[in-house]
Amino acid sequence: SQTIHQWPATLVQPVGSPLSLECTVEGTSNPNLYWYRQAAGRGLQLLFYSVGIGQISSEVPQNLSASRPQDRQFILSSKKLLLSDSGFYLCAWRPGTGLLAKNIQYFGAGTRLSVL
Amino acid sequence: ILNVEQSPQSLHVQEGDSTNFTCSFPSSNFYALHWYRWETAKSPEALFVMTLNGDEKKKGRISATLNTKEGYSYLYIKGSQPEDSATYLCALSQGGKLIFGQGTELSVKP
Numbered sequence: 510s511q512t513i514h515q516w517p518a519t520l521v522q523p524v525g526s527p528l529s530l531e532c533t534v535e536g537t538s539n540p541n542l543y544w545y546r547q548a549a550g551r552g553l554q555l556l557f558y559s560v561g562i563g564q565i566s567s568e569v570p571q572n573l574s575a576s577r578p579q580d581r582q583f584i585l586s587s588k589k590l591l592l593s594d595s596g597f598y599l600c601a602w603r604p605g606t607g608l609l610a611k612n613i614q615y616f617g618a619g620t621r622l623s624v625l
Numbered sequence: 626i627l628n629v630e631q632s633p634q635s636l637h638v639q640e641g642d643s644t645n646f647t648c649s650f651p652s653s654n655f656y657a658l659h660w661y662r663w664e665t666a667k668s669p670e671a672l673f674v675m676t677l678n679g680d681e682k683k684k685g686r687i688s689a690t691l692n693t694k695e696g697y698s699y700l701y702i703k704g705s706q707p708e709d710s711a712t713y714l715c716a717l718s719q720g721g722k723l724i725f726g727q728g729t730e731l732s733v734k735p
Contacts, residue, residue, distance in 0.1 A: 541721055543722070543723075545725075552631075552714060552725045552726050552727035552728045553669075553714065553716075553725040553728075554725075555722055555723070555725075558721065558722050560721055568722075599668070599669070611674050611676060611718075613659060613671035613674060614659075614671070614723060615668075615671075616668040616669045616670075617668060618667075618668055619668065
């Protein structure tokens with residue numbers, strides 16, 4: 510069966526420090542991978558998605574970047590965190606084959622990031 | 626920019642009440658609509674995926690309908706229970722990604 514791991518669960522970082530959040534998927538190949546953020550009082554905002562190794566699409570201009578160094582690994586990074594980067598970050602995957610529109614997404618447990 | 630709107634933002638009901646909420650989306654270039662339930666301290670979980678106009682899906686006490694011509698979907702919960710308390714998210718499928726609404730936060734009091 511497929512599983513998704515996301516860590517850390519919580520993170521408190523000072524403004525200007527770097528960030529690295531990691532997400533890995535097991536039990537599947539060539540998944541589509543996604544990073545979302547839920548800012549306070551808002552829904553899920555798609556930040557990045559990837560359909561393959563090294564292929565990253567950015568949805569919103571921001572202080573963050575993403576990388577996919579391996580098929581089932583997705584990393585969210587920042588060189589210098591801003592206060593506005595605080596929020597809840599979710600990683601998700603869905604099968605990369607079949608009818609993509611109908612493929613449901615499976616989410617990780619999330620990371621609560623507080624930038625102080 | 627594709628806009629998916631959900632209403633109401635939050636809802637407080639008593640145990641046993643039936644309730645419903647709305648997801649509105651642009652009706653052009655429709656592929657699929659997803660509903661997810663997100664309980665506190667858990668990951669969002671898929672409830673339904675609907676693709677055809679007039680689709681109706683049911684899982685236990687929860688059901689959903691879809692109108693792609695007018696661009697809306699309703700989620701119904703019959704006889705709400707405290708364990709139904711969660712944020713309910715709808716999402717429109719666009720290419721390889723999902724565009725989420727802001728969610729409806731449901732609280733069911735015993």
